[in-house]
Each structure stands twice: as C-alpha cells, then as structure tokens.
Amino acid sequence: MRLAADMHPPCTLRRITDHVWWFTPESRRDRPSLAVVVGEKESLLLDVGASPAHLGECLAAVAAAGLRPPARAVLSHAHWDHVFGIEAFVGAVVAQRLTAAQLERMRTWDYSDAGLPALVADGREIAFTAEYIPRELTDAQRRALKLRLPDAVFEETWTADLGGVAVHAHHVGGDHAADAVVIHVPGDGLLFLGDCLCDDLWAPVRRYTRGRFLPLLTQLEKLGPAIMIEGHNPELFTGKELIALTALVRDAYSTLDRLGSGPRPELRVDLTTRHAAGLVDDTLPPILAGLDQT
Numbered sequence: 001m002r003l004a005a006d007m008h009p010p011c012t013l014r015r016i017t018d019h020v021w022w023f024t025p026e027s028r029r030d031r032p033s034l035a036v037v038v039g040e041k042e043s044l045l046l047d048v049g050a051s052p053a054h055l056g057e058c059l060a061a062v063a064a065a066g067l068r069p070p071a072r073a074v075l076s077h078a079h080w081d082h083v084f085g086i087e088a089f090v091g092a093v094v095a096q097r098l099t100a101a102q103l104e105r106m107r108t109w110d111y112s113d114a115g116l117p118a119l120v121a122d123g124r125e126i127a128f129t130a131e132y133i134p135r136e137l138t139d140a141q142r143r144a145l146k147l148r149l150p151d152a153v154f155e156e157t158w159t160a161d162l163g164g165v166a167v168h169a170h171h172v173g174g175d176h177a178a179d180a181v182v183i184h185v186p187g188d189g190l191l192f193l194g195d196c197l198c199d200d201l202w203a204p205v206r207r208y209t210r211g212r213f214l215p216l217l218t219q220l221e222k223l224g225p226a227i228m229i230e231g232h233n234p235e236l237f238t239g240k241e242l243i244a245l246t247a248l249v250r251d252a253y254s255t256l257d258r259l260g261s262g263p264r265p266e267l268r269v270d271l272t273t274r275h276a277a278g279l280v281d282d283t284l285p286p287i288l289a290g291l292d293q294t
C-alpha cells in the first residue's frame, strides 16, 4: 500500500505565485491539474476536474486554506478528465465555443460500462481514456453523470478582473485538442496550459503536425510566461523549458527540410549536438509521425 501511494501522490493544493494556487495532478486516475486564481473581489477556478469527487476535494482544500471559493470557472478543453466535475460546480462556467459544442455532444454519450466500448470503437473516446474513466467514476456515477452546458462562451479571448488580478483565456488549439485554451495571469507570469502541449492521442500514431505545433509554440512564446502549469505534469514547466522546446521544434523542422525526404539516420544525432538528448527523444518521434499530415 505504501509503495502504491508513493507512486501516485495525492492531489495537493500548493501556492505557486502571489495569486495562484495549484491543485496538483494525480496519475493513477489521470486526474489533471486544477488551479485557483485569487483576486481581491473574486476567485476563479481553472478546469472543473475529472469528477464531482475530484472537484470536491479541490474546493475543500481551497476552503481549508481560507481562500474565497471560486465564483466562476474557465475550461481548458473538453476532454473528460477536465470537465466531468462540471455538474458539481455551482458557479458560472466559461468555455471556448468548440469546448461548449463538444460538451453538448458528450452529454448525449453513454459513458457507462456498457456504453464505453462503443465510444472507443467509433473513435469518440480512445482505449487510454476508457481505461482511466472507470478508475475515477463508478458505473453508477457515470450513469447519473449530467454534463451541464457552460454559462458563457467565447471565441478567441475572454478576460476577467478578479480585483487587482487580470486573467486572460486565449484559444490556442494545437494537436492535442482543437478547442484548447490557455489561461494567462500576466501579473504573476503564470500560464495554465491544460494539455495543449501534448501530442494528438486520438491519431492512430501519436503525432504533432507542423501546421498546428509551430503556431501554438509561437503563441505561447509571445505570452512570455515564467512558469506554467501543465495538465498532467507533476512538475511546473518553466519559461526556460518552453524556450528550449520551441528552439528544438523549429530546428527539427528546418533540419528536416534541409535533409529532404527519405531515411534520415543522422537527424537525431544532429539535433542532439544542439539540444538536450532527452528533449529530442521525447519530441522527435511524434514530429516524424505527423510530418506528412495536415
């Protein structure tokens, strides 16, 4: 038991900047990061969690820390683990237009044990999500699950003034989810990324595409964050790491252009002369898998 607990540390609330508290992710159930931005007038929740239980634990930790309960929530994207807590959130929920449209579809889907195989069979969910969903919610809980629709919808940008703290949500898209939104707290140099930097898990082979990955990195780079919360990373992601990733990805595409099509056995070695080998090994396979895809 001890070993299992250590392998999957529970979600905990940590203050990471002047105005931002991070509710850390948990890998056993694939619970993503949540966060609360606290202003003088209002607290704002970032993502609503993988279940009413996950949301409840976050809000209990917020209360125990003596923080004002969040009156509104913003969603990063419509994947189950970021939205299944929605019915338990009593405040207003804000979402990008595509996120709202996907929630409207998902609320008609059958997520019960009997229904999950059909969702995987036709690609609405994938084996990965079908494995984790039953760890977070029982069959009975999924049968009773109601996905309510967001209260407010935006297209490109949504802004809130929480009282001395400005928050901007930006639609960035990318390979992981077309509806992906990042939430920026510029005064704290903080960016909540959701899963936007992840590759496309829904593709037959995990991939990045040049047409989505490069514009995403350019948008994130422009925001110039010092510190970032990623959906499923138990460590914070730093501005320096974003700069290193962006440099590698740009270099990888221009090196690929230079080498032309066909086998490129020297590519990895070439890139590791200029970039950390671990970063190259994590990033290059999905770049190659998506090279000819749009």
Ligand SMILES: [Zn+2]
Residues within 6 Å of the ligand: 077, 079, 176, 177, 195
């Ligand atoms: Zn996701």
